[in-house]
Amino acid sequence: xxxxxxxxEVITSYEVYSGMLKMVMIGLGLLSSLMALxxxxxxxxxxxxxxxxxxxxxxxxxxxxxxxxxxxxSTFDITSMIGFILGIPLLFTFYGQMLxxxxxxxxxxxxxxLSPAYVVIGFVxxxxxxxxxxxxxxxKIFRISMVSELKTMQE
Numbered sequence: 001x002x003x004x005x006x007x008x009e010v011i012t013s014y015e016v017y018s019g020m021l022k023m024v025m026i027g028l029g030l031l032s033s034l035m036a037l038x039x040x041x042x043x044x045x046x047x048x049x050x051x052x053x054x055x056x057x058x059x060x061x062x063x064x065x066x067x068x069x070x071x072x073x074s075t076f077d078i079t080s081m082i083g084f085i086l087g088i089p090l091l092f093t094f095y096g097q098m099l100x101x102x103x104x105x106x107x108x109x110x111x112x113x114l115s116p117a118y119v120v121i122g123f124v125x126x127x128x129x130x131x132x133x134x135x136x137x138x139x140k141i142f143r144i145s146m147v148s149e150l151k152t153m154q155e
Contacts, residue, residue, distance in 0.1 A: 029122070037129045040076070044137040048072065048144075055141055056149030069138045080130050084123060088114070 048055070051072060058068050092114070 029125070033125055033129050036126060037133055040080075040130060040133040041136060044073065044076065044133060045140060047075070048137060048140050052144050053149050053152075055144050056146045059144070059146050060150075065142060069134075069141055072141060073134045073137060076130070076134075080127070084126055088119070 055068060055072065058071070063071075
């Protein structure tokens with residue numbers, strides 16, 4: 001049996017499907033931003049914990065809080081940028097394969113294009129997530145006690 005559809009119906013169903021796909025992608029973007037926040041927070045917290053003695057010594061030597069924060073927390077600046085730049089080709093690879101496999105079932109093709117506006121929006125979201133993580137972690141640096149670290153050094 002043949003399926004007979006009008007072109008208006010096909011275009012309408014395509015628009016509905018692409019709208020749903022866009023909402024799914026926005027949801028995935030928000031979820032990945034939350035995961036990035038958690039992963040970055042854990043990594044920076046581990047870095048601070050490993051360097052607690054050095055941070056305490058810097059406080060003893062008279063470094064200001066913002067100088068210590070800059071020394072410790074700016075170590076991930078370059079790696080965050082490199083990760084974002086390398087993530088774009090990975091997006092094309094994995095997302096392109098996902099689109100191809102999902103559209104194979106309905107005998108349709110859709111080229112994968114990345115809008116520069118979305119790249120900028122993605123960068124702003126991820127970088128602001130990174131800055132939020134740095135701010136939350138900087139409060140952890142301020143809580144490191146010089147006295148307790150000196151006591152652990154003596155033992």
